[in-house]
Amino acid sequence: MEETIDLINAYLNKELNESEILAFEERLQTDLEFNTSYKEHVLILKGMERVELLKEIxxxxxxxxxSKWLKYIAIAILVILISILAHNLISNLQNEETKNTSGQDSIENTIDSTIIQAATDSIRKYVVIEIITEQIEIKELTKAFGGIEVIKDTLIKKEIGHFTEEDFKSTFPEWVTYKIENDTIFINSELKQNQKNAKLLKKVNSRKTNTKGLQGVFDIIKSEPQQVEFNAEENYEFTGTEGTIIKVPANAFMDAQTQKQVKGKVSLEVTEYYELSDMLMANLSTKSDDKLLETGGMLKIEARKGNSKLELIPGKEVQVIFDNCEKERMQLFNGEELEGIINWKLNELKEETETKKLESEVQEFGFVDEYYSDIEDYYATNFRFLDDAPTHPNCEKDTNNDEKRKCLKDEISKFISRKFNTSIGERLNLTGAIYIYTTFEIDKKGDVGKIEVRAPHKRIANEVVRVLEMLPRLEPGRQNGNPVVVKYSLPITYYFEGTQNTKRGSRNSAVTSESDSTVAIGVSDSIVVLRSDKKFQKDLEAKPISEISNTELERYTFATTNLGWINCDRFVRSAERKIRYEVKIKDVEGANVKMIFKSISSILPGKSINGQVDFGEVPLNEDVILLVIKKKGDKIYLGKKEVKTKTVSELDLEFKEVTIDELKTELINLNQGFDCRSIGSI
Amino acid sequence: MSDDNIMGLFKKGQREKAFKALYRLYPRIEKLVLSKGGTKADASDVFQEALIILYRNLQKSDFQLTSSFYTYLYSVSRFVWNDTQKQFSKQELHDLESEQVAILDAVLEEQKYKFAELAFRELGERCQQLLQWFYIKKMTFKAIADLMQFKSEKVAKNQKYKCLQKAKDIYRTQIKTVQS
Structure with missing residues (x-):
């Protein structure tokens, strides 16, 4: 059959020679079956062509x-212009009649036009492009020497946005030198590096220390948001100075108060927090209820139209691509401000209510064990209440619903283990157990759709989507005899054993995470990482593979339906025992105390009560830095000490008086080794 | 733009530009459909079909446009509309001239392709993409395998075959349900 198709393709593409063509046409006349397949093939091709044609039409x-509208508008403008001209003509005539000083008129005219020229200059928009110099080592193999290493400077151009020169200067004061060519402003990244500290200090100086209390200090030192304006009716992509990419779909905003869609220009304020100092200066910590988080970067996104705050229209999603971190198993958290401390909540994909009652049922289904119970909460599988479960073609002999269900599960598992391209794992050097979580829907026709995958790597997610899409058409689930959409969730565990052999195991024999955790602090098993979002995938697929940069694959793409505080985090679960950490510090009343973990990107806030600072539960024997900032009168004091977490602790802390600039420098000094982008995976 | 110019665009393969130029005829076709009791949306659909049928015929080597684009599109549109309304009296069919018979044939033929289109759209996104890359964009299996991260060309080829078969299966079941 496949050969027949090949032959037909060759014929249609005119790749056959004369005698072959004759033979082909002869066969069309005599071989009825061949004739039917030919006709059917052409039919499908024509159908396919329609898709393309319709797109163009x-x-x-x-x-x-x-263009029709443009025509109307042009006509309207023409009419207005003509009437203005006529009006001018008439008034000019009148002027000439009254005064005879015609010379003055022309002078005024020239002044007017220069002003207009100047005005258009200042509102003229430029494309701002950052030039990044990167050194690339190229090994050239030559016979004589076995290889020569060449180091090449490559220039990478990155578009930052569209600004007027004025706007550009105020948004990026750190770019002291820049070059304007035609409609483009070029800036060079090397210059920025040197200017970074200067920028921080400059900002500090420009603000005055007149706010009272400790909050006032933070208000001064926290970094300023980057602000951009764009048209809400169009798709917009924003790249932050730290590399975060935010993609906003068209028509996504509504007024928070009136709940009405917003059109025209809106402004977006984005603050990126990748470095410890940035987080500390904004008084941020990494905590989700009582659990410690490790951060891969935080963001604050706010949208405004004039003075009114905007929200996302329900159903609209903003894509956030964090510039981080080779860390795996990241999740998206939304921040809620509570008593000045931000508590991070897992970004939930589905409503909790529908799932609570189904938890027990899913358990029974046998798909879930404790690893997934967290996530499983968000999904519903209304299998139990179905009259007829979806049926796999190989399961038609099973009449009982439970049998069908089990058979379907087995068939899908078999299918995946057969089709899954394990070389992907090898290429990514994955070892050990990989947890992949998928949900999809079996629609009324029995087709698999709305596939969502969370996997430790984009490529794996893609592979799972690919495999699931190949599933044969199922008999759809039925309720009262009518086909219904059925949701299905399927956790997959893969064992990649080094590079040689890949074994697939059943979930029941999954290893516990403690056993493969060699570091004092392991990582929780919450496997939520990334939603295989179709758009990003398409973007990737649209490019030839050579143009997809590694960073693009390594970045984490998330879709969020909320603005505000967003955090790319993972839960930290210690292999060590947890203890309640309280520490006594003298003169600590009213101070801001933070615990900074040296081995992971985590910051815990402390609560001080009667000279005792309470950090809640923390892993035992961790190297941490305690940082205390307080304010007495107009003076700011800073104390810091490196300690190990123990059950009982008393601390002698020396405070030294600092100026705001010194405080900033101290905090920046802490950055070493913390920047979430510089830490390798644990 | 004159008919000759538009024809030139089609010959140069600049389909989209040609379609754009032909759209200036749309208001008159819209009037036709509206006068027969259709809506504006109907008119837009009818015109789309007419453009497709025109294009298909231009592709045929033995096709000669004897009248202007407008006259041709007008009569095609009329048939398309009547076909959707199933309004052909026996007398009418009997009285058709040979040229009009050809148009009616084309309309009915296109109707079949429409089902094939629907079947194709039923496929998964990747399947659609793959088939389009191969058949419309004429990409090689090598390039497709690279882009879709298939292990090899062979896998891509295999997938293409499966996707195609799936589309045909869907088409068959559709036809069956329509006929029953």
Whole structure:
């Protein structure tokens, strides 16, 4: 059959020679079956072609409609222009009649036009492009020497946005030198590095220390948001100075108060927190209820139209691509401010209510063990209440619903283990157990759709989508005889054993995470990492593979339906015992105390009560830095000490008086080794 | 733009531009459909079909456009509309001239392709993408395998075959349900 298709393709593409063509056409006349397959093939191709044609026709239609409107608008403008001209003409005539000083008129005219020229200059928009110099080592193999290493400077151009020169200067004061060519402002990243500290200090100086209390200090030192304006009716992509990419779909905003869609220009304020100092200066910590988080970067996104705050329209998602971290198993958290401390909540994909009652049922289904119970909460599988469960073609002999269900599960598992391209894991050097979590829907036709995958790597997620899409059409689930959409969740565990052999194991024999955790602090088993979002995937697929940079694959893409505080985090679960950590510090009343973990990117806030500072539960024997900032009168004091977490602790802390600039420098000094982007995976 | 110019665009393969130019005929076709009791949306659909049928015929080597684009699109649109309304009296069919018979044939033929289109759209996204890359964009299996991260060309080829078969299966079941 496949050969027949090949032959037909060759014929249609005119790749056959004359005698072959004759033979082909002869066969069409005599071989009825061949004739039918030929006709069917052509039919499908024509159908496919329709998709393409319709796309083009639709485009043509749209330009037709817009050009029609443009025509109306042009006519309207013309009419207005003519009437203005006529008006001017008349008034000029009148002027000439009254005064005869015609010379003055022309001078005024020239002044007017220069002002206009100047005005258009200041609002003229430039594309700002950052030039990053990167050294790339190229090994050239030559016969004589076995290899020569060449180091090449490559220039990478990164578009930062569209600004007027004025805007550009105020947004990026750190770019002291820049170059303007035509419509483009070029900036060079090397210059920025040197200017970074200067920028921080400059900002400090420009603000005055007149706010009272400790909050006032933070208000001064926290970094300023980057602000951009764009048209809400269009898709917009924003790249932050630290590399975060935010993709906003068109027509996504509504007024928070009136709940009405917002059109036209809106402004987006984004603050990126990747470095410890940035987080400390903004008084941020990494805690989700009582659990410690390790951060891969935090963001604050706010949108405004004029003075009113904007929210995302329900159903609209903003994509956030964090510039981080080779850390795996990251999740997206949304921040809620509580008593000045931000508590991070897992970004939930589905409503909790529908799942609570199903928890027990899913357990029974046998798909879930404790690893997944957290996530499983968010998904519903309404299998139990179905009259007829979806049926796999190989399961038709099973009449009982439970049998069908089990058979389907087995068939899907078999299918995946057969089709899954394990070389992907090898290429990524994955070892050990990989947890992949998928949900999908079996629609009314019995097709698999709405696949969502969370896997430790984009490529793995892609592979799972690929495999699931190949599933044969199932008999759809039925309720009262009518086909219904059925949700299905499927955790997959893969064992990659080094590079040689790949074994697939059943979930029941999964290893516990403690056993493979060699570091004092292990990482929790919450495996939520990344939603295989179709758009990003398409973006990737649209490019030839050579153009996809590694960073693009290593970045984490998230979709969020909330603005505000966003954090790319993972839970930290210690292999060590947890203890309640309280420490006595003298003169600690009213101070801001933070615990900074040296081995992971985590910051815990402390609560001080009667000279005792309470950090809640922390892992035992961790190297941490305690940082205390307090304010007495107009003076700021800073104390810091490196300690190990123990059950009982008393601390002699020396405070030294610092100026705001010194405080900043101290905090920046802590950055070493903390920047979430510089830490390798644990 | 004159008919000759538009024809030139089609010959140069600049389909989209040609379609754009032809859209200026749309208001008159819209009037036709509206006068027969259709809506604006109907008119837009009818015109789309007419453009597709025109394009298909231009592809045929033995096709000669004897009238203007407008006259041709007008009569095609009329048939498309009547076909959707199933309004062909026996007398009418009997009286058709040979040229009109050809148009009616084309309309009915396109109707079949429409089902094939629907079947194709039923496929998964990747399947659609793969088939389009191969058949419309004429990409090689090598390039497709790279882009879709298939292990090898062979896998891509295999997938293509499966996707195609799936589309055909869907088409068959669709036709069955329509006929029953």
């Amino acid at each position: 639709d485009k043509a239609r749209k330009t037709f409609i817009t």
